[in-house]
Amino acid sequence: MNRYPLLVVGAGHAGCEAACIAAAMGVETALVTMSFDAIAQMSCNPAIGGLAKGHLVREIDVLGGIMAKMADRAGIQFKMLNRARGPAVWSPRAQEDKALYRDIVRERLEHTPGLSLVQAQVVGFVVSDGRIRGVRLASGGEIECEAVIVTPGTFLNGLMHIGDRTLGGGRVGEAPSRGLSECLADLGFRVLRLKTGTPPRIHRDSIDFTRMVEQPGDDPPRPFSHFTRSLEVEQILCHLTHTTARTHDLIRSNLDRSPLYTGKIRGIGPRYCPSIEDKVVRFAEKPSHQIFIEPEGRETIEYYINGLSTSLPEEVQVEMLHTIPGLRRWR
Secondary structure (H helix, E strand, O other): OOEEEEEEEOOOHHHHHHHHHHHHOOOOEEEEEOOHHHOOOOOOOOEEEOOOHHHHHHHHHHOOOOHHHHHHHHEEEEEEEOOOOOHHHOEEEEEEOHHHHHHHHHHHHHOOOOEEEEEOOEEEEEEEOOEEEEEEEOOOOEEEEEEEEEOOOOOEOOEEEEOOEEEEOOOOOOOOEOOHHHHHHHOOOOOOOEOOOEOOEEEHHHEOHHHOEEEOOOOOOOOOOOOOOOOOOOOOOEEEEEOOHHHHHHHHHOHHHOHHHHOOOOOEOOOOOOOHHHHHHHOOOOOOOEEEEEEOOOOOOEEEEEOOOEOOOHHHHHHHHOOOOOEOOOO
């Protein structure tokens, strides 16, 4: 079938939610993604929720969304943040098994009645008499539709900056989406850039956990979804360490190599993901900043360094890691 009432372009978190809700409402829907293997990919921190974001996920849950339910199934640590304040601002957060979350969301989509998955790259829109009529594919084909929801995430003409290197891509190892930005602009939409940062990942064997503070989950863990009765899960530890004066000196001496400070990166930044360069410059009086060491899955060897987002060159990032307690040199 090459005609659907609704097309959802992009199978990240927003696209998966939109497609599932539309299908549940009885709308025949196709979810179009460049790769089935990247459906619901947790590109950055493998966690769901947190301050403010946890409220959003629970609101989606009440409205019939799938994220909170999937988070409960793939979670490896559960915490309720902000407990020192009133219940209205408590924020649930679940550390996820990155690969498992992706797999169970794809399985859910594949078994959702009225929802079809299409592996293709959308490069433009077909518009006639001021109305959407379909989308054009990179393969040269078209899919007809009555409406389109576009959820491209970071892929629209995506750029990645590492020091003085600039690479095209939505994620490392994946191509950016070309054509849609220009098509949206031609249709009269204002197209802007968002900027965010991501930290290096580290190998489990390079971490000295004895020099860090253990960060266990809540006991007992609270389910993320209103519809999950209880959780039976063996929770995995996260750990806490800090930057040092050596870390800050190294960052300051290399600001001229950070695209954030050379003017190379232009865009609107998110509220809760400041780079380590920004934190060191803006809060110069602070002797250290918290760094959370978080596993990316139950079996994975990769750990995420929460709090160390940066655009500095690779060699500076490696040197920076060596200044942080517990992140010893590779042996």
